[in-house]
Amino acid sequence: MKTSTKFHSLCDEAGVSVTPQRQIIYETLMSMPGHPSAEAVYAQVKEQLPSISLATVYKNLHxxxxxGIIREMSQHHGTLRLETKAEPHDHLVCRTCRKVWDIEHAGAKLEERLNVPDGFKAERYAVEVLGVCQTCQEHERL
Ligand SMILES: [Zn+2]
Ligand SMILES: [Zn+2]
Incomplete structure (x- = not known):
């Protein structure tokens, strides 16, 4: 599905009205690799919409x-980082440089081990492996 078509149907489902500005923000975000920050999205969007403000980009991303049109990568990262990958996956996070890597979903196995209490409706779960990346370890040794 084309990104623009996808955006229209997601907005339809969510009851959000489609504006050219929102369309550009969404398409820009989805064209970016990794887990961009709102500031990084803003910098790219600004090339197409020079008069847009960071506050407007933030407001629309939120x-x-x-x-439910897009997902936040993590609520524990400290700053807003956006997820651009649709497939379920987990994350490795370096606690020193805050860099994020995607890792394959520990999925099925973990879900089997989850002991969700009665009455709790699980909607999604996320795994974050926190640690120190190789580059940061090398810096720490210096
Ligand atoms: Zn690091
Ligand atoms: Zn990810």
Missing amino acids: LFIES
């Missing part, structure tokens, strides 16, 4: 997150 609207997208709240309405």
Whole structure:
């Protein structure tokens, strides 16, 4: 599905109105690799919409997150980082440089081990492996 078509159907489902500005923000985000920050999205969007403000980009990204159009990579990262990959996966996070790597979903096995209490409706779960990346370890040794 084309990114623009996808955006339209996601907005339809979420009851969010499609504006050219929102379309550009979404398409820009989805074209970026990894887990961009709102500031990185803003820098790219600004090339197409020179008059847009960082606050507007933030506001729309939060609207997208709240309405389920996009996902936040992690709520524990400290700053807003956005997920651009649709397939379920887990993350490795370096606690020193805050860099993030995608790792294959520990999925099925973990889910089997999850002991969700009665009455709790699990919607999604995320695994984050915190540690120190090789580069940061080398720096620490210096
Ligand atoms: Zn690091
Ligand atoms: Zn990811």
